Amino acid sequence: MSWHINILTLFPDMFPGSLGQSLSGKALEKNIWSYDTINIRDFAEGVHKSVDDTPYGGGAGMVMRADIIEKALLSIENPGKKIFLSPKGRVLDQKMAQNLSQTSAITLLCGRYEGVDQRILDAHDFEEVSIGDYVLSGGEPAALTLMDACIRLLPGVLGNAETPTEESFSTPNLLEYPHYTKPASWNASDGKTHDVPEILQSGDHGKIKAWRQEQAQKITQKRRPDLLGKK
Numbered sequence: 651m652s653w654h655i656n657i658l659t660l661f662p663d664m665f666p667g668s669l670g671q672s673l674s675g676k677a678l679e680k681n682i683w684s685y686d687t688i689n690i691r692d693f694a695e696g697v698h699k700s701v702d703d704t705p706y707g708g709g710a711g712m713v714m715r716a717d718i719i720e721k722a723l724l725s726i727e728n729p730g731k732k733i734f735l736s737p738k739g740r741v742l743d744q745k746m747a748q749n750l751s752q753t754s755a756i757t758l759l760c761g762r763y764e765g766v767d768q769r770i771l772d773a774h775d776f777e778e779v780s781i782g783d784y785v786l787s788g789g790e791p792a793a794l795t796l797m798d799a800c801i802r803l804l805p806g807v808l809g810n811a812e813t814p815t816e817e818s819f820s821t822p823n824l825l826e827y828p829h830y831t832k833p834a835s836w837n838a839s840d841g842k843t844h845d846v847p848e849i850l851q852s853g854d855h856g857k858i859k860a861w862r863q864e865q866a867q868k869i870t871q872k873r874r875p876d877l878l879g880k881k
């Protein structure tokens with residue numbers, strides 16, 4: 651049984667998007683994960699098939715209607731965990747991605763316009779999830795991001811070469827140490843020679859490990875000191 655995602659959206663052509671390429675694209679072909687898009691507009695009525703209306707209380711923009719979203723939602727056989735992508739939500743982190751990658755059925759609701767009628771979220775117990783403190787024009791790129799973070803954790807998606815134990819945001823909350831490859835000495839267009847740190851060319855695996863740990867610690871302290879206190 652593969653990891654399955656239902657996506658409620660007005661823009662089904664945005665999927666699988668970037669997830670149809672590279673490792674996630676291969677995993678999709680192998681049926682390690684699968685998805686269905688549900689076009690919310692298919693559940694709208696009337697000649698205009700409008701899915702939104704003006705907000706009660708006034709104000710700018712349009713709000714997506716609860717009744718139409720509900721019809722779309724009820725068409726899904728096994729919706730599972732329901733998530734609304736929204737900048738008001740809990741911010742996605744690696745722990746959430748790990749949990750979701752172990753959840754077999756998930757439904758993502760992607761909003762457009764000013765938002766969705768709050769009652770659809772209340773009536774169907776949607777959890778709100780944000781991908782960061784900035785506002786996108788719709789939930790679709792956020793859904794793709796959430797899915798990407800989960801898909802790469804599914805068994806069989808990453809090869810041994812890309813195994814996620816030592817990278818950024820694996821269990822210890824450290825950012826990754828810097829990487830280098832050939833040539834050992836590189837004359838860049840800035841007119842300077844950039845050399846690979848001597849220690850990485852020494853072959854002394856103990857020293858290399860210690861150096862990498864120190865680099866990871868330093869970069870985390872400098873950029874994300876908040877991570878060092880996290881469980």
Ligand code: ADE
Pocket residue numbers: 735736737779780781782783784785786787788789792
């Ligand atoms: N929709 C618009 N902005 C968003 C964000 N930052 N995260 C999730 N969904 C969004």
